[in-house]
Amino acid sequence: xxxxPKITVVxxxxxxxxxxxxxxxxVIGNLAAATMSKDEVSQFFLxxxxxxKPVDRASSDPIKAQFYQKLSGQDLSQVKATWSxxxxxxxxxxxxxxxxxxxxKKAVAADPKAIGYIDKSEVDATVKVLLxxx
Amino acid sequence: MHIDKRSPLGVSVSVILALSLxxxxxxxxxxxxxxxxxxxxxxxxxxxxxxxxxQNPSEFKATNSQFxxxxxxxIGAQAIFTYGADLSVIVQEEARRxxxxxxxxxxEWAYLQYKPTDDLKLRLGRVALATFLMSDFRExxxxxxxxxxxxxxxxxxxxxxxxGGQALWHVALGPVGLDLQGAYGSTSQxxxxxxxxxxxxxxxxxxxxxxxxxxxxxxxxxxTLVSYPQTLPLGPTTIVNYMNHDKFLxxxxxxxxxxxxxxxxxxxxxxxxxPLVNLPLSxxxxxxxxxxxxxxxxxxxxxxxxxxxxxxxxxxEVATYRTPSISLRYDVVTNVALKAQLxxxxxxxxxxxxxxxxxxxxxxxxxSLGADFVF
Numbered sequence: 001x002x003x004x005p006k007i008t009v010v011x012x013x014x015x016x017x018x019x020x021x022x023x024x025x026x027v028i029g030n031l032a033a034a035t036m037s038k039d040e041v042s043q044f045f046l047x048x049x050x051x052x053k054p055v056d057r058a059s060s061d062p063i064k065a066q067f068y069q070k071l072s073g074q075d076l077s078q079v080k081a082t083w084s085x086x087x088x089x090x091x092x093x094x095x096x097x098x099x100x101x102x103x104x105k106k107a108v109a110a111d112p113k114a115i116g117y118i119d120k121s122e123v124d125a126t127v128k129v130l131l132x133x134x
Numbered sequence: 135m136h137i138d139k140r141s142p143l144g145v146s147v148s149v150i151l152a153l154s155l156x157x158x159x160x161x162x163x164x165x166x167x168x169x170x171x172x173x174x175x176x177x178x179x180x181x182x183x184x185x186x187x188x189q190n191p192s193e194f195k196a197t198n199s200q201f202x203x204x205x206x207x208x209i210g211a212q213a214i215f216t217y218g219a220d221l222s223v224i225v226q227e228e229a230r231r232x233x234x235x236x237x238x239x240x241x242e243w244a245y246l247q248y249k250p251t252d253d254l255k256l257r258l259g260r261v262a263l264a265t266f267l268m269s270d271f272r273e274x275x276x277x278x279x280x281x282x283x284x285x286x287x288x289x290x291x292x293x294x295x296x297x298g299g300q301a302l303w304h305v306a307l308g309p310v311g312l313d314l315q316g317a318y319g320s321t322s323q324x325x326x327x328x329x330x331x332x333x334x335x336x337x338x339x340x341x342x343x344x345x346x347x348x349x350x351x352x353x354x355x356x357x358t359l360v361s362y363p364q365t366l367p368l369g370p371t372t373i374v375n376y377m378n379h380d381k382f383l384x385x386x387x388x389x390x391x392x393x394x395x396x397x398x399x400x401x402x403x404x405x406x407x408x409p410l411v412n413l414p415l416s417x418x419x420x421x422x423x424x425x426x427x428x429x430x431x432x433x434x435x436x437x438x439x440x441x442x443x444x445x446x447x448x449x450x451e452v453a454t455y456r457t458p459s460i461s462l463r464y465d466v467v468t469n470v471a472l473k474a475q476l477x478x479x480x481x482x483x484x485x486x487x488x489x490x491x492x493x494x495x496x497x498x499x500x501x502s503l504g505a506d507f508v509f
Contacts, residue, residue: 048306088226
């Protein structure tokens with residue numbers, strides 16, 4: 001029964017990890033929303049433009065660090081420092097953190113101004129892909 | 135505001151933690167509450183016990199060659215009560231050294247905000263007096279790369295808050311952002327001179343600023359004017375009363391591409407001359423340049439600050455003081471940064487000492503160490 005060599009299992013596991021690490025993150029919006037450039041999305045998620053409503057993921061979720069790195073080259077500490085400047089001066093409220101892709105899709109589908117990010121494999125017909133980050 | 139003079143630290147922390155424990159409460163009728171906070175645990179000491187260090191005019195208790203946690207440590211909590219999309223009340227309480235008392239609780243911000251459009255915010259209540267580039271978030275160490283901003287600029291303005299009205303207008307024109315801000319109201323501060331503390335109350339104060347941001351660049355200019363009645367004892371029988379118009383002009387620059395950081399700021403303080411002596415109470419120019427680089431979680435930053443007091447009643451000397459500094463930020467986790475900073479300030483530079491020595495050409499090391507955090 002157990003005919004798969006151990007080395008093959010290890011290689012497969014590593015390939016899966018690489019696949020996860022390099023997975024495309026997509027920015028999603030309401031079906032009525034227009035596509036966006038990377039600069040535009042960056043402005044919304046870093047608080048420079050407040051005409052759209054970004055929804056975020058929890059810091060413990062690996063996709064959050066991937067998203068901000070791909071979007072702006074910043075790590076989560078830098079993003080936190082940027083938002084601290086806005087939050088503690090009353091200039092903006094930090095984006096709401098949602099627990100998973102399903103919650104992000106639900107929020108985005110219900111609000112034409114909401115934008116979020118999920119793994120590309122989790123896109124469905126309820127939302128529109130506004131930008132792909134790879 | 136002192137709630138309990140016997141244990142201000144305990145009471146302050148209790149109040150702030152009690153607020154924070156609620157974290158986020160929500161209701162379905164459009165009323166939302168969110169709580170967040172910030173703080174710094176850290177201290178400073180000097181390399182020469184003859185010089186006692188202060189950061190700004192609101193702190194009377196200075197630190198010398200013994201590590202003093204009171205000079206830098208602070209904890210603040212902010213509550214935002216939102217009703218619908220346009221109306222909110224924001225209150226920010228902070229415990230820190232005020233006067234000579236550690237962890238004294240005070241209100242940094244407390245205002246009602248109405249947002250008629252996405253770009254415009256109208257506020258009524260207490261707001262920070264945004265004299266300089268980072269005045270708005272001067273208390274939130276985590277939001278800054280260094281541990282302590284240069285005293286030559288940030289230690290010059292004695293007033294910190296403004297009670298009145300404020301309007302903020304933000305426009306995004308593609309990649310260019312424009313921020314216009316104006317505030318008018320009253321302010322007050324307890325300051326100390328020659329060992330005597332007294333209250334300064336200004337019924338008229340304003341601050342206006344314009345900031346333009348483009349990609350990684352930000353440029354901001356601002357003017358602040360605080361007018362208050364001043365009494366000057368010029369001799370045993372001569373007392374002069376006049377209205378002092380205390381004005382700051384400032385220009386700030388920031389470049390931050392995520393890896394490289396460049397900061398520069400210039401500020402000029404001018405006041406009208408007092409009658410009889412024909413000299414202003416204070417007059418000075420200060421500026422700094424700073425450059426840093428992020429190596430992963432480590433960010434070293436080098437800065438060079440210059441302070442030039444002009445001839446005035448509080449600065450009889452006309453001099454140029456130069457202070458090199460180096461700071462290191464280490465981001466331990468997403469919301470905590472450890473920092474160390476070392477400055478070499480001149481003994482004659484009154485921006486750093488309660489009692490500088492005008493006749494000394496010595497340099498004194500100011501060493502600070504601490505942790506900034508947000509929650």
